[in-house]
Amino acid sequence: MQSSVKSEHGETARTPVIEVRGAAKSYGSIRALDGIDFAMNPGEVHALVGDNGAGKSTLLKILSGAIKPTAGTIYMDGRRVNLDNPQDSLDLGVATVYQDLALVPVLPIPENIFLGREPTRYGFVQRRRMVRAARDLFESLGQMNIRNIEASVADLSGGQRQAVALARAIHGGGRALLLDEPTAALGVRESEAMLELIESLKTPQHAIVIVSHNLAHVFRVSDRITVLRRGVKAGTAIREGTTTEEIVSLMTGATSASGEER
Amino acid sequence: MARLVVTARLESVLKSRVTALIALNGAFVLGVGLTVPAFATATNFEIILENLSFKAIILAGMVMLLAAGRFDLSVDGVAALSGITAGLLMERSGVGPLLAVLAGLAVGLGIGLINGIAVEKIGLNPLMTTLATWWAASGAALGLTGGSYPYDFPDSFHAVGRLQFADLLFPIWYAFFFVVLLAIILKFQKFGFHTYATGGGREAARRQGVKVGGVGIGLFVLVALLSAFVGVVFAARIGTAAPNAVDGFALQIIAAGVIGGASLGGGRGSIVGGLLGLLFLQMMSSAAFFLGIDPLWIQSISGVVLLVAIAADAFLRRERDEAGAGAI
Ligand SMILES: Nc1ncnc2c1ncn2[C@@H]1O[C@H](COP(=O)(O)OP(=O)(O)O)[C@@H](O)[C@H]1O
Ligand SMILES: [Mg+2]
Numbered sequence: 342m343q344s345s346v347k348s349e350h351g352e353t354a355r356t357p358v359i360e361v362r363g364a365a366k367s368y369g370s371i372r373a374l375d376g377i378d379f380a381m382n383p384g385e386v387h388a389l390v391g392d393n394g395a396g397k398s399t400l401l402k403i404l405s406g407a408i409k410p411t412a413g414t415i416y417m418d419g420r421r422v423n424l425d426n427p428q429d430s431l432d433l434g435v436a437t438v439y440q441d442l443a444l445v446p447v448l449p450i451p452e453n454i455f456l457g458r459e460p461t462r463y464g465f466v467q468r469r470r471m472v473r474a475a476r477d478l479f480e481s482l483g484q485m486n487i488r489n490i491e492a493s494v495a496d497l498s499g500g501q502r503q504a505v506a507l508a509r510a511i512h513g514g515g516r517a518l519l520l521d522e523p524t525a526a527l528g529v530r531e532s533e534a535m536l537e538l539i540e541s542l543k544t545p546q547h548a549i550v551i552v553s554h555n556l557a558h559v560f561r562v563s564d565r566i567t568v569l570r571r572g573v574k575a576g577t578a579i580r581e582g583t584t585t586e587e588i589v590s591l592m593t594g595a596t597s598a599s600g601e602e603r
Numbered sequence: 604m605a606r607l608v609v610t611a612r613l614e615s616v617l618k619s620r621v622t623a624l625i626a627l628n629g630a631f632v633l634g635v636g637l638t639v640p641a642f643a644t645a646t647n648f649e650i651i652l653e654n655l656s657f658k659a660i661i662l663a664g665m666v667m668l669l670a671a672g673r674f675d676l677s678v679d680g681v682a683a684l685s686g687i688t689a690g691l692l693m694e695r696s697g698v699g700p701l702l703a704v705l706a707g708l709a710v711g712l713g714i715g716l717i718n719g720i721a722v723e724k725i726g727l728n729p730l731m732t733t734l735a736t737w738w739a740a741s742g743a744a745l746g747l748t749g750g751s752y753p754y755d756f757p758d759s760f761h762a763v764g765r766l767q768f769a770d771l772l773f774p775i776w777y778a779f780f781f782v783v784l785l786a787i788i789l790k791f792q793k794f795g796f797h798t799y800a801t802g803g804g805r806e807a808a809r810r811q812g813v814k815v816g817g818v819g820i821g822l823f824v825l826v827a828l829l830s831a832f833v834g835v836v837f838a839a840r841i842g843t844a845a846p847n848a849v850d851g852f853a854l855q856i857i858a859a860g861v862i863g864g865a866s867l868g869g870g871r872g873s874i875v876g877g878l879l880g881l882l883f884l885q886m887m888s889s890a891a892f893f894l895g896i897d898p899l900w901i902q903s904i905s906g907v908v909l910l911v912a913i914a915a916d917a918f919l920r921r922e923r924d925e926a927g928a929g930a931i
Pocket of ligand 1: 371
């Protein structure tokens with residue numbers, strides 16, 4: 342299905358679902374990101390790792406259209422696109438679970454899941470449909486027991502909130518899923534459920550990015566690992582060809598970029 | 604255990620703010636009515652209803668603005684300037700009533716756009732912005748009259764505020780219309796859902812594709828248009844366009860909205876609740892009249908009522924947060 346070309350290294354290169362080239366973002370004098378090339382390939386889970394403040398969330402927000410990069414170009418399926426606002430990337434099939442989850446605490450779960458794309462008839466929101474769909478969604482996810490689907494997000498635990506944000510992202514469909522620290526707020530059992538879920542979401546068409554601090558989690562679910570350090574790319578490696586030690590040394594700056602490939 | 608159940612039941616009753624306010628209003632009518640029978644008469648309720656109607660029109664929009672996490676203090680100034688613009692055009696420029704009314708509404712549209720764009724696009728503080736436009740508009744209203752207020756209006760203009768339908772004045776029907784229309788939009792339409800989301804979590808809503816700036820500008824314009832409409836209708840009703848005609852509306856309306864369940868933090872509020880809050884404040888004014896209390900004290904009492912409402916709300920919410928976390 343996917344257009345494939347053999348690269349000189351003999352590895353199959355497909356047209357990335359999303360790709361950024363030369364992405365940079367400055368906040369005043371702070372350079373949060375500089376000259377980043379990053380690609381999300383179909384069928385791949387691409388992990389993004391790095392210390393606190395390395396720029397992981399910033400890169401993710403550029404991919405989701407939540408912030409505009411200071412420089413750089415974005416391609417979807419090889420075509421150049423402008424992500425002027427989050428709606429643009431949502432329209433292109435990019436779903437995001439932000440690190441802060443981007444939920445509205447005062448609103449009930451169904452309102453949060455359908456935020457921005459409420460089903461309507463004659464302009465009237467079909468709320469009963471929303472409630473039913475939200476319930477079905479949690480049943481199909483099979484994790485996180487949420488007893489009262491009408492509860493406000495403010496009344497949920499950290500894990501339950503994570504589930505709501507993820508349910509929203511999954512329900513949106515789309516071909517690219519961006520997950521910023523999806524296991525950071527979770528306990529051991531919940532983390533395990535989340536990782537299984539991520540594995541189950543992997544299909545030949547979907548591209549997934551997962552930001553995480555936890556290298557054990559990263560090595561378990563990802564196919565490719567990119568390391569950011571102080572806003573620049575320290576390197577990218579195929580999971581099978583690298584080790585925790587190598588990734589750690591890239592994170593801390595003990596070695597410079599190795600195994601360079603996009 | 605038992606205490607928890609009782610608390611939960613009490614909470615579910617009180618949580619329905621509307622139920623609580625209906626009870627409060629009922630008790631008030633009963634209490635004052637038994638003391639001063641003239642208070643609880645149809646005639647007096649018609650007066651209360653009429654006074655209420657002008658504020659209710661603006662309230663319907665203000666509750667939406669509060670739900671979106673904003674508020675508008677310029678209401679009094681916009682109403683005054685719109686009424687005076689329409690009045691002067693009719694009295695001193697020989698403009699017909701229809702055009703004069705449209706010009707009054709255009710004033711509202713203009714100030715609403717200024718408020719909306721200043722707050723949502725430029726990022727100015729809503730308090731300072733609407734305070735400034737209130738100041739500018741009421742100053743302009745005073746300045747334009749040159750000291751003598753316009754009053755020489757054609758009958759067709761008076762009709763706008765004085766005609767009756769089914770024994771009720773037109774302004775009451777206007778209020779009915781806007782309250783029902785906007786309550787339906789806020790509760791059941793997509794725009795209403797986005798209004799609550801914008802106020803409850805601006806950045807989250809934005810990232811999920813809600814046009815939060817558009818929601819805000821739209822609601823600032825709505826409130827200003829409703830204010831302008833009230834300014835014009837009020838002038839038609841009393842037969843004069845006075846710069847101080849609706850002084851104090853903005854604060855009373857915002858207070859009523861908060862008593863009715865809205866919060867300045869956004870994300871909450873209902874138009875029906877706000878209306879019941881407004882009814883309570885209006886009945887207090889009326890009761891003070893019958894009980895021979897100096898009307899000046901009403902303002903003070905209204906302030907205390909607002910404070911009690913906010914405190915009760917904060918208390919109930921703290922209870923709920925302590926009992927609710929993890930119990931889902
Ligand atoms: N809105 C902002 N304003 C100013 N600085 C920011 C903002 N967002 C992020 N930064 C800075 O950009 C850098 C990268 O942040 P971030 O992408 O959140 O890192 P990470 O997710 O890798 O921990 C940090 O130095 C952070 O302080
Ligand atoms: Mg981060």
